[in-house]
Amino acid sequence: MSTFRESLEQYVALRRAFGTKYREPARTLGYFVDFLEREGAQFITTPLAMQWAMQPQGVQHATWARRLTMVRRFASWLSATEPRTQVPPRRLIASRQHRKPPHIFSDEEIRQLVAAAAQLRSPKGLRGATYATLIGLLAATGLRPGEALALDRSDVDLQSGVLTIRQTKFGKSRVVPVTESTRAALERYQQRRIEFVSRTQNEAFFISERGTRLEGSSVRCTFAKISRTVGLRAAVENVRIGHGPRLQDIRHSFATRTLIDWYKAGLNVTLELPKLATYLGHVDIGHTYWYVEGVPELLQLATERLGTHISRGRV
Numbered sequence: 194m195s196t197f198r199e200s201l202e203q204y205v206a207l208r209r210a211f212g213t214k215y216r217e218p219a220r221t222l223g224y225f226v227d228f229l230e231r232e233g234a235q236f237i238t239t240p241l242a243m244q245w246a247m248q249p250q251g252v253q254h255a256t257w258a259r260r261l262t263m264v265r266r267f268a269s270w271l272s273a274t275e276p277r278t279q280v281p282p283r284r285l286i287a288s289r290q291h292r293k294p295p296h297i298f299s300d301e302e303i304r305q306l307v308a309a310a311a312q313l314r315s316p317k318g319l320r321g322a323t324y325a326t327l328i329g330l331l332a333a334t335g336l337r338p339g340e341a342l343a344l345d346r347s348d349v350d351l352q353s354g355v356l357t358i359r360q361t362k363f364g365k366s367r368v369v370p371v372t373e374s375t376r377a378a379l380e381r382y383q384q385r386r387i388e389f390v391s392r393t394q395n396e397a398f399f400i401s402e403r404g405t406r407l408e409g410s411s412v413r414c415t416f417a418k419i420s421r422t423v424g425l426r427a428a429v430e431n432v433r434i435g436h437g438p439r440l441q442d443i444r445h446s447f448a449t450r451t452l453i454d455w456y457k458a459g460l461n462v463t464l465e466l467p468k469l470a471t472y473l474g475h476v477d478i479g480h481t482y483w484y485v486e487g488v489p490e491l492l493q494l495a496t497e498r499l500g501t502h503i504s505r506g507r508v
């Protein structure tokens with residue numbers, strides 16, 4: 194059995210260990226390994242990956258891009274143990290669908306964002322408290338930004354420290370417990386909210402100084418400006434907010450840090466992953482696995498754990 198085929202078996206075992214069937218990609222990558230063996234390749238190179246991905250004729254470019262994406266992910270995993278492996282750059286083949294790699298915020302970056310948000314000026318002084326609390330909540334819970342903005346006062350149980358997330362992205366509701374420090378922060382915000390906007394009848398938990406629910410587009414724009422303030426977004430000519438980390442990336446960062454902590458604590462991540470998927474509101478555990486695949490440190494930790502299990506005859 195070739196080294197490529199042995200590596201592919203380990204890679205497929207890793208993907209399936211997280212609950213995905215991974216049938217079609219495993220079969221397609223098998224064809225790629227056949228191609229590498231015929232070419233007498235010693236390691237994966239970008240030209241070989243491109244040559245193989247573009248073999249089918251009379252198909253859309255999206256098909257080529259999808260084949261290359263499978264190779265890129267396999268190569269990214271393989272590069273942890275075979276440094277000669279070339280990982281094909283993204284977007285070599287134009288495709289309508291692509292998933293932007295997330296920015297994983299460090300704890301220090303989150304602290305800087307919260308501090309900068311708290312300094313936002315406004316006539317009543319509520320704006321800074323609103324954005325500082327919102328960013329802190331996203332970092333502490335991994336909620337989708339839209340879920341946090343949709344919270345009503347009745348959804349925030351400050352006595353029990355539980356949030357009720359209603360009719361979310363996939364039409365399902367769930368409850369999200371929060372830590373004591375997060376509960377206390379939400380309680381402080383609520384007090385300021387009452388103090389500055391005592392007459393509002395709006396049920397939204399996070400509100401503007403006009404007493405209205407925060408709008409997603411406005412929040413994303415303000416977050417981008419805060420990111421520029423702390424140096425996380427570079428200034429771009431004729432573009433006010435520049436390009437850089439997104440508000441959604443805070444959710445990715447929460448999931449990534451959770452998984453890294455589990456790996457480092459020696460927990461069985463395969464068993465723990467469904468819990469994280471439920472907490473995050475994913476309907477398919479494959480969506481949660483994407484966090485492992487998208488972060489090199491997690492890929493390395495997962496690979497090391499898989500190697501340990503293989504040596505013990507557990508995979």
